[in-house]
Amino acid sequence: MDHKRSIEHFSAAQKVMVGGVNSPVRSFKGVGGSPLVMEYGKGSQLFDVDGNAYTDYCLSWGALILGHSPRNAILAAKKTLERGTSFGVTTRAEIDCAKFIGHAVASIDLIRFVNSGTEATMSAIRLSRGFTKKQMIVKFDGCYHGHSDDLLATAGSGVASLAQSSSAGVPESHLKNTLSLPYNDVEVLIKTIERYANDIACVIIEPVAGNMGVIPARIEFLKTLRDLTKKYNIVLIFDEIMTGFRSNLGCVQSDYGIVPDVTCLGKIIGGGFPIGAYGGRKDIMNCLAPLGGVYQAGTFSGNPVVLRTGLATLKLLNPDFYRVLNDKCETFSQQLNDFFVKNAIAVRISHYKAMMSFRFSDQIVENYADARKAANDEIYRKLFWYLLEKGIYMPPADLEAFFISGAHTKNDLAQLGNALKEFFLK
């Protein structure tokens, strides 16, 4: 497969953009080699500037649940943008989309649209602090909630030790207020919350983690978390930016039957455009300006083109759509895992409905430490390039989730399954 033009364009990109990219993982640092430069997408297929076609399992990091350029969403975008692109005042698109989401996600009484997932989680944290008048936040190791200062933290050593930043440039004063705990560990959770209850404003969690590979939270873990947060007036924030509308209309919280106080959304709800949103209990949301004293604003927030496209996308998602999508993933993962077991290959597909990831180990993975142990950059690098040569595009880093869309056919999945079997039998 020829990547000549991608290489040329990427070298030009490096002269004008930092590292040639606008988001670090796109630089292919995780898999080596020169990043591909993409031209267009249709259905499950993504086409690069050299004219190569790939079945796309990255899908704009999970945003494209209908695949690339789905007709209804594109028509909605075109129709809306012909009437103007941004007005800086309320439009009906926002109201319609807010109604749809509020109806689908039971915990959301009121919503605020923003422009990215990072903005949503950052604002949800400020809101929690304003509501509770407390400062500390709790997150979990390996969960990613965007790149705001408070959240770019992994755990330090020891139970509930103060977090260490994952980035230069984050003031220590920020991290003093962030605790990062092991995912799925009920005991540590109880001890920490009980110890710092008077200082903790919120706990933020991916209820199914997708940024350390896919790890569903254990139900008793989430139940304990809900009980404790309720008891101590701590805002429970579910970050459903990746999981929201991915496996059903009620989001992951409806699968678990747990009602968070605030939910963060993004990715899918923008129909492929930049988006974020946070919404939840009325008494908490009412603390936001203009009703309350917690300030948060945005020139482009609630953009009509984005929300019309998002709504056109959401309207195509229904129980039948999800049943087919989730079944396809279930069958695919099950068959491959059976194959790995039968051939004594220490590899597994971790999955939750239509979110999947590779584990280069046959051990159960329940938290970030397990996920690190089951990761293997070297094998993933080889696998990534092997699949790419076969016309399959995976996220360019191990520990990222991969996805299928409504446009992925059984044949697409069979092609991926066969390529994986060949690779691991070699």
Ligand SMILES: Cc1ncc(COP(=O)(O)O)c(C=O)c1O
């Ligand atoms: C769970 C989760 N939260 C937050 C974010 C940040 O969203 P954005 O990249 O739109 O800022 C991401 C992005 O991948 C995510 O997966």
